[in-house]
Amino acid sequence: MSGTALRSPAARALRDAFLSALVALGIFGVMVGLRTDPGARSLVLSWHPVPVAVAVAIVFFGRLALSGWRIARPAGTAAPRRLAEGMTHAGRYVAPVFLILALTLPLYAGRYYLDLGILVLTYVMLGWGLNIVVGLAGLLDLGYVAFYAVGAYTFAIAATTFGLGFWTCLPLAGLFAAIFGVLLGFPVLRLRGDYLAIVTLAFGEIVRVVILNWVSLTGGPNGISGIPRPTLFGLTFLADGGPGSFADYFGIEPNITQRVIFLFYVILAMALLTNWVSLRLRRLPLGRAWEALREDEVACRSLGINVTVTKLTAFSIGATFGGFAGAFFATRQAFISPESFTFIESAIVLAIVVLGGLGSQLGVALAALVMIGGSEMLRGIIILGVDLVEYRMLLFGIALVVVMVLRPRGLVSGRTPSVSLGRPREISAELVAEGRG
Amino acid sequence: MADILSVESLTMRFGGLLAVDSLSFAVRAGEITAVIGPNGAGKTTVFNCITGFYRPTSGRLALTHAGGDGFELQTIPGHNIARRARVARTFQNIRLFAGMTALENLMVAQHNRLMPNVASGLLAVFGLGGYRPIQHAAIEKAKLWLDAIGLMARADDPAGALPYGAQRRLEIARAMCIDPVLLCLDEPAAGLNPRESEELSDLLLRIRGGQVGGGCSILLIEHDMGVVMRISDHVVVLDHGEKISDGTPAEVRNDPHVIAAYLGEGDEDEGHEASAA
Numbered sequence A: 001m002s003g004t005a006l007r008s009p010a011a012r013a014l015r016d017a018f019l020s021a022l023v024a025l026g027i028f029g030v031m032v033g034l035r036t037d038p039g040a041r042s043l044v045l046s047w048h049p050v051p052v053a054v055a056v057a058i059v060f061f062g063r064l065a066l067s068g069w070r071i072a073r074p075a076g077t078a079a080p081r082r083l084a085e086g087m088t089h090a091g092r093y094v095a096p097v098f099l100i101l102a103l104t105l106p107l108y109a110g111r112y113y114l115d116l117g118i119l120v121l122t123y124v125m126l127g128w129g130l131n132i133v134v135g136l137a138g139l140l141d142l143g144y145v146a147f148y149a150v151g152a153y154t155f156a157i158a159a160t161t162f163g164l165g166f167w168t169c170l171p172l173a174g175l176f177a178a179i180f181g182v183l184l185g186f187p188v189l190r191l192r193g194d195y196l197a198i199v200t201l202a203f204g205e206i207v208r209v210v211i212l213n214w215v216s217l218t219g220g221p222n223g224i225s226g227i228p229r230p231t232l233f234g235l236t237f238l239a240d241g242g243p244g245s246f247a248d249y250f251g252i253e254p255n256i257t258q259r260v261i262f263l264f265y266v267i268l269a270m271a272l273l274t275n276w277v278s279l280r281l282r283r284l285p286l287g288r289a290w291e292a293l294r295e296d297e298v299a300c301r302s303l304g305i306n307v308t309v310t311k312l313t314a315f316s317i318g319a320t321f322g323g324f325a326g327a328f329f330a331t332r333q334a335f336i337s338p339e340s341f342t343f344i345e346s347a348i349v350l351a352i353v354v355l356g357g358l359g360s361q362l363g364v365a366l367a368a369l370v371m372i373g374g375s376e377m378l379r380g381i382i383i384l385g386v387d388l389v390e391y392r393m394l395l396f397g398i399a400l401v402v403v404m405v406l407r408p409r410g411l412v413s414g415r416t417p418s419v420s421l422g423r424p425r426e427i428s429a430e431l432v433a434e435g436r437g
Numbered sequence B: 001m002a003d004i005l006s007v008e009s010l011t012m013r014f015g016g017l018l019a020v021d022s023l024s025f026a027v028r029a030g031e032i033t034a035v036i037g038p039n040g041a042g043k044t045t046v047f048n049c050i051t052g053f054y055r056p057t058s059g060r061l062a063l064t065h066a067g068g069d070g071f072e073l074q075t076i077p078g079h080n081i082a083r084r085a086r087v088a089r090t091f092q093n094i095r096l097f098a099g100m101t102a103l104e105n106l107m108v109a110q111h112n113r114l115m116p117n118v119a120s121g122l123l124a125v126f127g128l129g130g131y132r133p134i135q136h137a138a139i140e141k142a143k144l145w146l147d148a149i150g151l152m153a154r155a156d157d158p159a160g161a162l163p164y165g166a167q168r169r170l171e172i173a174r175a176m177c178i179d180p181v182l183l184c185l186d187e188p189a190a191g192l193n194p195r196e197s198e199e200l201s202d203l204l205l206r207i208r209g210g211q212v213g214g215g216c217s218i219l220l221i222e223h224d225m226g227v228v229m230r231i232s233d234h235v236v237v238l239d240h241g242e243k244i245s246d247g248t249p250a251e252v253r254n255d256p257h258v259i260a261a262y263l264g265e266g267d268e269d270e271g272h273e274a275s276a277a
């Protein structure tokens, strides 16, 4: 490859851009260019060259601009680092602002935004739960959705067969998810890195396949419907009011929005509980041991820390919150089926954690807001005849790549010491380990 | 004086390679025992057997606490060697928690005292189980060690950002925070300048004497003969996994086997030191 080294930077940049455009053509040509539309008797394949051309052109010029930027400033690491420090600094003020915005959302937002808020908060909660496993303990779990599913089905089955309510079942769902966490953890936590990732991925699929096939218990592909809604100290939120309902008790008009607002506050409270427990655990020996494990497992062992038990606690506490979120998902939808628990859910939650910055609570919340809320915002934005929401996965991917290139540690990296003699100072991301399994 | 650790016919085989060959020696309580030998002699392997990272092919490692409790280290699972038998170690390549502060490193070392079991760890989330006084005591202990190694001012700095010499000392302090009866140090003076080596020697003598911490026996792997000759009470020399000499520093220094082993290796520094007498 001596030829490449001799070429001028401009020629090399052009060649790079051309190759990128070629790859883009291969990808977008199929993903964007070919579309199936329902025809008279069957699906009809249609060819859309314009969006493909636009996408390829964006990649070509984007790559060219990136190369130009690299040539212009070869030591291009200063800016992202300053950005990181700024972000960490701003974090102290951003978090309370977001909390207040969330608490008052029902005052200024309509039904659509409340529903979206519920969706975002569900992912925030899942992200915070998985953050315990991946961000703190450094264990790469690709099957987190399994615990979400276990929580959802535990609640759904308990509610529909024994007539138990949401609040009774919530701890049950968490407990079952935790038990599954331990069951999975025992055999697999000896594995490290890639092996752990693969086995957890398989576990996620196994749980889904079992749910799909155990028809007598789970209803198989038909799922479970008629799952009860949560109540507020026994008051229901039925659309038609009636005795014992919230509207009846307070003597107001029954309104479906009341239930949505209630659900919103339920998931907000559950997410905040997850956050509180994680933050608190971080400052306690257990959380500190998780982080130490992420930093250096061998050293932990030499200090007498039981590595297996410590990993198991991280796994099962993360699973518990996944189970809680699952129970909420079931009660909100009133219907669940295996389709809601595919691998892509695990991938999205993991992407939120990685994008947000491993171990960072604020980063995870922001990433969930951008990825889930942002992608919903794309709905209805039509460019060149395509609805952008159809390409949300593509945009996720691009966002991930961009963040990983600019800020390999996620939006908010670095960590705050869990204990300090003086005023705690932020530890820069370069020193913090990501964990190897 | 009583033996705290007795190594009997320790053998460690890696495939066809005999890294430690039927090695026997004793570590006496309250003493500093040095293990020296050329590179590849099997010193680190002996440490890894004692601290449970390797399971010996054969042999016996008997540890006896001052109270009379006995432990067969070759049968105890990994972390319990530190936790129950109270054998602490440092690593030839420093293994600190680089992204955690000096203070946090010392707190992690006190994990088992801070959190005797998982239930107590979870209760602490809700402020139950009397966690506060234990934490207070742990911080005090950490401060004691930070003071002893001269890192009080840098308590809140990440370990990975400390100078090399400070990292070496911090790793020793961290090992001491588990309250060991036996401290195993793998080349603690490697990479230190003469002044730092001097300070390290003083620190180790104070640890042995109990002037800082509760007093403990030390097993030391070291190449710096200045340090070895100054502080050790007893020296064991290994070559090719076998013991070639065992005695006081003066005896070992004059042992022709040792001189031959070191000269044979052709390492100028150590050759000079060993043959200087």
Ligand SMILES: Nc1ncnc2c1ncn2[C@@H]1O[C@H](COP(=O)(O)OP(=O)(O)O)[C@@H](O)[C@H]1O
Pocket (backbone or CB within 6 Å): B014, B017, B019, B037, B038, B039, B040, B041, B042, B043, B044, B045, B046
């Ligand atoms: N895990 C291992 N697998 C295979 N060989 C090993 C292993 N650990 C050490 N050895 C070999 O054992 C011998 C002794 O190594 P070591 O104990 O590290 O020597 P020293 O610490 O005295 O320099 C060397 O030949 C080394 O290659």
Ligand SMILES: [Mg+2]
Pocket (backbone or CB within 6 Å): B043, B044, B045, B092
């Ligand atoms: Mg060695």
